[in-house]
Amino acid sequence: MLGFTAFWLLSAPRPLPASAIPAHTANIANGEILYTTGGCRNCHKPKAEQAGLDPNLPSGGFPLKTPIGVLYPPNLTPDAQTGIGNWSDIDFVNAVQRGISKSGQHLIPAFPYTSYAAMPVEDVLDIRAYLMSLPPVASPRREAEIPVAFLLRRGLGLWKFVGLDTASWQPDTSQKPGWNRGSYLVNGPGHCGECHTPRNLIMARDNSRFMMGGPHPEGQGKVPSLHGLVETGRYKDQKDLVLALQNGEVFGYEHMSSGGMGQVQANMAKLPQADVEAIAEYLISLK
């Protein structure tokens, strides 16, 4: 009984209070860049068989197969009943940065709030403003198909002590602005480390092997290391990596399409030139 009480107390969701929301005038254009960098739509896209839904809107429902079961990422359009139309700023921030749903449950970290936690709240509010500017789509939520879902979700509260670092991203003042912009996009909204940093036994990212690659989360093959991209001859220089991120295998850059990277690359192609250059500048600095 004592054990259970301890479990219950320790695993409780710890949301941010409403006072965590700063005074902020939303910047929708910035929100769109961060939404694209995060590739939100890649998981929150509509399911293929739901005819008539715009595949470019994040109305959710496409099955996401994970090691613990099938998830159906929810509707991010501003529909009041089935989307985020009725969510407040703090509801949205707690979901994105603390992995806590509007109803107060832990969210499965297939949703990379573990990276988004590093973002300034203002940027998260800009993403919300961008989502709220999209046309609302009615697309009801579908429960995840995971065994012992109740206990697993609650248990995530314990996992978060190790798996969720709530420290904000900080610039490195010894580096140039481009490098810092790249570092932020890669480690915050871009959440590259969710796949490119291997995980430890309890499935938390192992930062002692930061961006060193590892087993593919879908089970087959490997995710490559992002260290030494130039030194190992994978790319000639920053310019070459920029072209690779913008054009992928259309320009014959090998392995830019496999294992889910194709969707990531397609998002990179939509980013402003300066942001892709910043991402490349940061990535090639990983020796």
Added chain:
Amino acid sequence: MLSKNLFKSITAGAIVLGLGFSLAYAAADDQIKARQAEMKANGKAIGALVAIIKGEASYDAAVVKASLDAMATADAAAGEAKAWDASSMEGATVETWAKPEIWAEGSDIGAKYQAWVDARAALAATTDEAGFKAAFPALGAACQSCHESFRRPKG
């Protein structure tokens, strides 16, 4: 006498069957190797075209033609070797990064292959640099879309 004949028949049958199996193994490996040879040839051919697109090499109609010819040759050789038959996944011993989805029900590999054939034809019909640069992305996209769906990550 009859039973001895029957025994002989069964033995002969077993030998033929066994031979068939080992042939199937060898066949699948050969098919995969042919597929990989095709991809290697295609990669080399497109590399020369990408160099023009990126401005690393100047436009040369002869290089474009040679690259497209190399792809056509690789395509034909793969067809000859039945490199893309579903049988290539039966009993193979060499590693392949081809996903079984290629041969799954409802697979659009046929349409994706046709897009590559069409893109090659469109590129072959170009006569100058502007035309080449306008037609090239469709060829690159054909490579990309097939790899995205049907090639698993290495390792």
